[in-house]
Amino acid sequence: MRTRTLPGLTALDRQEWDELTRGADTDAGYGYLRFREYLEPGESRVVAAYDRKGLAGALHGALTTPRTAMTSNPWKFLAADSALRLGGACARTAAEVRARHRELVVAAGAPGDDGPLWQRLAARFGAALVVRGFDRSLVRCRAGASPGETGETTHALVRAAQQAALDAGAGAVAFPFVDPGDGVLRGVLDACGFRRGVVTAASLFRTGGCDSYDAFLGTLPGRYRRRHRVERQRLAESGLVTGELDVAADAARMAELEAATLAKYGTTPDVDAIRRARVELGTRQPHAVTVPAVERDGRVIACALHFVGRGSSLFLSYGCDYELADRSTSYAWTAFYHPIDRAVAAGRGAVRLGFEGFEAKTQRGATVHPREMWVWVPRAGDAERLGALLEFLRRRNAGYLERFVKEPIP
Known part of the structure; x- marks a missing residue:
């Protein structure tokens, strides 16, 4: 089997990609992945595998930079305080957990005293080639490939991704959101020397087979x-007006509201970058x-951005005017209820909600599914230390996620 590493999706024949992903879900689509390439600050990579019949398989990823967001940067994810799940912990327990976490990050990372903790890992390992879609x-x-062919193709692609990372000057490969049910991929990653830990979960509403909201x-x-x-009734009686925005024409107001949400949860937003995106x-x-929105006196006070595709819609972002005390149930309508309406009408199988925010999602019937982070670094000693950090976070997150996940957590 022959492999090629390409600098992004446009270097691969569009027809080949469409044929490979025919019947796959929304985040396998060419359009969605091209938008991801626009959003990621690092260089994109496509690793493709070929046999006698042509394109047998491919993976899509990007190299991290210091500007890469936490969900696409394993070093930021592994060093984040939010990964410790300290809600409800007493001060003594929280201090002990943070101290142990810091100890493990310092052991895995490079020496240094200044700057955010994640920079220790980035200094040790450099950039990572991160393979991810929306939530997987x-x-x-x-x-139609046989199990043996699928395994062979997956192995060839993972090995080629490891080499592609090294060729690009990166020091790691990460598959941050592996479904525990993907036995083929997990087996290959294990055989190729990756270490794993459960770090988050993805949520969704299943709408397949439903011909109405009822x-x-x-x-x-x-x-x-x-x-x-x-x-839904509260919003209908609130006097607020619901509708949809034109994403290009209304980009400035969307950016303002999304920036307010990011700022509320501790991120420093770039309003103009959001607008341009x-x-x-x-x-x-x-x-x-589709951008469901809620207006008050002719001004948009809340909106959500959903990418709509073949089998599902993807909840990308939410924005809100937090200076208004009474927004009724704007969040639930823009994030959940309107997209469910649209999915049912179009015959889509799911409304996929991304990561975290489990309380709000499960309180309305969403299901939650764990995701494992698998990381490879080339040196055995580094892998051992990184593995200890991943295992520590696996235990912290598995205990927390059991509140929401109905399936077994590895």
């Missing part, structure tokens, strides 16, 4: 049905996005 890390293999509600327990109906998406793919 996947290897795409040809439909039919969807019928799939939920009674307490969730009541909440949907009560919150929305214009880019709205200009290139106007029919692939």
Whole structure:
């Protein structure tokens, strides 16, 4: 089997990619991945594998930079205080957990006293080649391939990704959001020397097979049905106006609101960068996005951005005017209820909600599915120390996620 490493999706024949991902979900689509390439500050990479029949499989990723966001930067994720799940812990326990976490990061990382903790890991390992889609890390293999062929293709791609990282001057490969049910990929990653830990989970509403919103509600327990109906009714009676925005025309207001949400949760937003990204998406793919919005006195006070594709919609972002005390149930309507309406009407199988925020999502009937981070570094000693950090975070996160996840957590 022959492999090639390419500088992004445009270097691969579009028809080949579409054929490989035919029937796959939204985040395998060419349009979505091209938007991801626009968003990521680091260089994109596509690793492709070929056999006698042509393109047998591929993976898509990007190299990290200091500007890469936490969900695409394993060093930021592994060093983040939020990964410790300290909500409700007493001061003594929190101090002990933070001290042990710092000890493990320092042991795995490079020496140094200044700057954020994640920079120790970045200084030790350099950039990472990160393989991820919206809420999963996947290897795409040809439909109809035998289990043996799929395993062979996956192995060739992972090995080629390791070499591609080294060739690019990077010091690691990360698959941050592996589904524990993906036995082929997990087996290959283990065989190729990756270390793993559970760090987060992804949420979704399943809408497949529902021909109306009431039919969807019928799939939920009674307490969730009541909440949907009560919150939709409250918004209808609030005097606020609901509708949809044009992502390109309304990009400036969307950016203002999204920046307010990011600032509320501790991020320093770049409002103009958000605006440019929305214009880019709205200009290139106007029919692939929907932006449910809530207005008060003719001014938008809340909105959510959803990428719409073949099998599902993807909840990308939310923005809100927090200076207004009474926003009724704007968040639930823009983030959940309107997208469910649209998914049911279009026959899509799911509304995918991304990571974290489990309380708000599960209280309305979303299901939560764990994701494992798998990381490879070339030196055995470094791998041992990084593995200890991953195992520590696996234990911290598994205990927390058990509150929300119905399936076994590895």
